[in-house]
Amino acid sequence: xxxxxxxxxxxxxxxxxxxxxxxxxxxxxxxxxxxxxxxxxxxxxxxxxxxxxxxxxxxxxxxxxxxxxxxxxxxxxxxxxxxxxxxxxxxxxxxxxxxxxxxxxxxxxxxxxxxxxxxxxxxxxxxxxxxxxxxxxxxxxxxxxxxxxxxxxxxxxxxxxxxxxxxxxxxxxxxxxxxxxxxxxxxxxxxxxxxxxxxxxxxxxxxxxxxxxxxxxxxxxxxxxxxxxxxxxxxxxxxxxxxxxxxxxxxxxxxxxxxxxxxxxxxxxxxxxxxxxxxxxxxxxxxxxxxxxxxxxxxxxxxxxxxxxxxxxxxxxxxxxxxxxxxxxxxxxxxxxxxxxxxxxxxxxxxxxxxxxxxxxxxxxxxxxxxxxxxxxxxxxxxxxxxxxxxxxxxxxxxxxxxxxxxxxxxxxxxxxxxxxxxxxxxxxxxxxxxxxxxxxxxxxxxxxxxxxxxxxxxxxxxxxxxxxxxxxxxxxxxxxxxxxxxxxxxxxxx
Amino acid sequence: xxxxxxxxxxxxxxxxxxxxxxxxxxxxxxxxxxxxxxxxxxxxxxxxxxxxxxxxxxxxxxxxxxxxxxxxxxxxxxxxxxxxxxxxxxxxxxxxxxxxxxxxxxxxxxxxxxx
Numbered sequence: 001x002x003x004x005x006x007x008x009x010x011x012x013x014x015x016x017x018x019x020x021x022x023x024x025x026x027x028x029x030x031x032x033x034x035x036x037x038x039x040x041x042x043x044x045x046x047x048x049x050x051x052x053x054x055x056x057x058x059x060x061x062x063x064x065x066x067x068x069x070x071x072x073x074x075x076x077x078x079x080x081x082x083x084x085x086x087x088x089x090x091x092x093x094x095x096x097x098x099x100x101x102x103x104x105x106x107x108x109x110x111x112x113x114x115x116x117x118x119x120x121x122x123x124x125x126x127x128x129x130x131x132x133x134x135x136x137x138x139x140x141x142x143x144x145x146x147x148x149x150x151x152x153x154x155x156x157x158x159x160x161x162x163x164x165x166x167x168x169x170x171x172x173x174x175x176x177x178x179x180x181x182x183x184x185x186x187x188x189x190x191x192x193x194x195x196x197x198x199x200x201x202x203x204x205x206x207x208x209x210x211x212x213x214x215x216x217x218x219x220x221x222x223x224x225x226x227x228x229x230x231x232x233x234x235x236x237x238x239x240x241x242x243x244x245x246x247x248x249x250x251x252x253x254x255x256x257x258x259x260x261x262x263x264x265x266x267x268x269x270x271x272x273x274x275x276x277x278x279x280x281x282x283x284x285x286x287x288x289x290x291x292x293x294x295x296x297x298x299x300x301x302x303x304x305x306x307x308x309x310x311x312x313x314x315x316x317x318x319x320x321x322x323x324x325x326x327x328x329x330x331x332x333x334x335x336x337x338x339x340x341x342x343x344x345x346x347x348x349x350x351x352x353x354x355x356x357x358x359x360x361x362x363x364x365x366x367x368x369x370x371x372x373x374x375x376x377x378x379x380x381x382x383x384x385x386x387x388x389x390x391x392x393x394x395x396x397x398x399x400x401x402x403x404x405x406x407x408x409x410x411x412x413x414x415x416x417x418x419x420x421x422x423x424x425x426x427x428x429x430x431x432x433x434x435x436x437x438x439x440x441x442x443x444x445x446x447x448x449x450x451x452x453x454x455x456x457x458x459x460x461x462x463x464x465x466x467x468x469x470x471x472x473x474x475x476x477x478x479x480x481x482x483x484x485x486x487x488x489x490x491x492x493x494x495x
Numbered sequence: 496x497x498x499x500x501x502x503x504x505x506x507x508x509x510x511x512x513x514x515x516x517x518x519x520x521x522x523x524x525x526x527x528x529x530x531x532x533x534x535x536x537x538x539x540x541x542x543x544x545x546x547x548x549x550x551x552x553x554x555x556x557x558x559x560x561x562x563x564x565x566x567x568x569x570x571x572x573x574x575x576x577x578x579x580x581x582x583x584x585x586x587x588x589x590x591x592x593x594x595x596x597x598x599x600x601x602x603x604x605x606x607x608x609x610x
Contacts, residue, residue, distance in 0.1 A: 136578045155593035156605045162586050170534045177538025
């Protein structure tokens with residue numbers, strides 16, 4: 001059992017290490033792909049195990065509960081891991097044909113595996129300090145991935161990204177240290193129990209705010225998102241896709257984890273702040289997107305606005321709200337990664353991301369237009385697709401709590417999202433091309449189209465089976481709201 | 496001792512923040528380094544300072560005597576120092592590369608990706 005829990009960390013680690021040693025091109029590539037397949041397989045097995053048998057935990061180092069290093073997979077972690085495996089595999093298949101051989105020679109694949117290891121580790125971490133360490137693992141690999149290729153805009157975006165993320169790590173570390181000084185433990189389950197007795201409410205609120213700042217930077221929430229728009233559109237499109245899908249969501253995951261498990265003493269204040277942040281994040285993100293005329297920048301700004309929806313469910317702090325958040329996170333990871341992949345396909349055909357220079361793609365490439373429409377409509381929340389149900393649940397949860405202001409904001413932002421998606425559609429796919437595009441001569445590489453199609457198919461499935469998805473999300477939310485299962489699983493875990 | 500360290504930490508935080516706000520790349524690195532040191536000291540201090548009492552189990556006893564230093568805090572700080580130092584080194588290399596290719600020295604000059 002412990003092997004299965006360790007595998008999402010061990011598999012990418014081994015693959016990355018092998019990738020650094022085996023330099024022969026085809027063997028290297030095959031190994032890296034095999035690693036990505038193995039990661040998806042193991043996360044799927046782990047998800048099924050957690051679904052069947054409840055929260056799984058393991059103690060490393062041979063010490064019992066609060067002393068050893070704990071790895072925990074509850075339903076939320078397992079779900080996030082599964083999506084991570086899926087996005088990892090999709091990106092790997094996509095990058096075989098899209099990433100240039102120079103980047104590959106400089107260790108693109110091993111770095112991507114190291115990034116996945118950091119993400120998986122963060123989802124599995126059972127104590128606050130390990131969460132910090134895994135954050136650093138994923139950050140350092142993301143730094144290198146972001147600047148790989150050393151193009152000018154890349155370096156420029158990377159400087160801001162690195163500086164702000166260093167700052168957020170320091171905030172996180174300070175919060176962890178203060179918390180340890182107060183309570184004498186960093187194990188999440190142990191903290192959850194001890195903080196319920198709330199020894200020093202004032203200090204606790206300080207730590208909560210520090211963590212809110214730290215994870216807020218990582219999740220790109222309202223006042224703290226300024227590193228994202230300059231950084232996310234500069235790297236290679238496959239890197240952008242995996243960042244857009246996973247990295248900010250690790251911040252959201254950490255926020256959900258910390259503000260359901262640890263800081264529920266003063267819900268009126270902390271979750272009120274979260275709710276306000278959510279509303280402002282939505283509105284600033286979507287307004288930023290509306291002002292842009294570049295494919296990737298529009299998408300990058302939309303990440304910010306969607307983070308607001310995820311925080312909204314957490315801020316409402318009801319079973320329905322949290323279920324909506326969880327559903328939204330999964331939906332958004334699939335959709336946003338796919339949108340970046342499609343943007344990469346369009347740029348491959350036309351050689352540009354500027355909407356003004358694009359055009360006529362619908363006439364020349366109807367299949368690509370369809371591939372764009374599915375995730376774009378899902379993002380905007382058109383009825384049969386997954387985004388509609390996610391938003392519906394969140395709005396209903398908001399109405400139940402009578403938070404009309406944030407519900408109104410969410411509804412308006414939905415419309416604005418639809419507006420900017422139609423803008424992309426009209427500019428890139430619908431209008432006459434400004435000059436003769438070389439699309440007819442270039443072929444659409446199958447290896448790049450397949451992962452995108454699979455993600456689009458999954459988005460449709462998530463919409464069609466929204467009821468089952470909601471049942472699962474509600475289960476996740478109920479698990480999050482009652483800590484007994486989590487604590488018991490960690491206590492029970494054999495060293 | 497605690498109050499002296501508290502003052503040092505506060506001073507480091509203030510200086511680090513001031514350095515970052517100067518918006519010069521060299522000062523940015525210095526500022527981040529100072530903030531990292533401040534945070535490490537904060538973690539170290541918040542757990543409590545104990546002088547000259549090692550967390551060793553005396554012969555024949557099952558646990559340590561009460562009032563010993565907490566080894567975990569030191570382990571945390573050690574890990575954090577390594578991590579923050581590694582990240583800072585990466586930051587220096589990145590800034591050097593960026594300076595080479597973009598020829599900038601003030602952060603305000605990095606506006607091309609934000610238009």
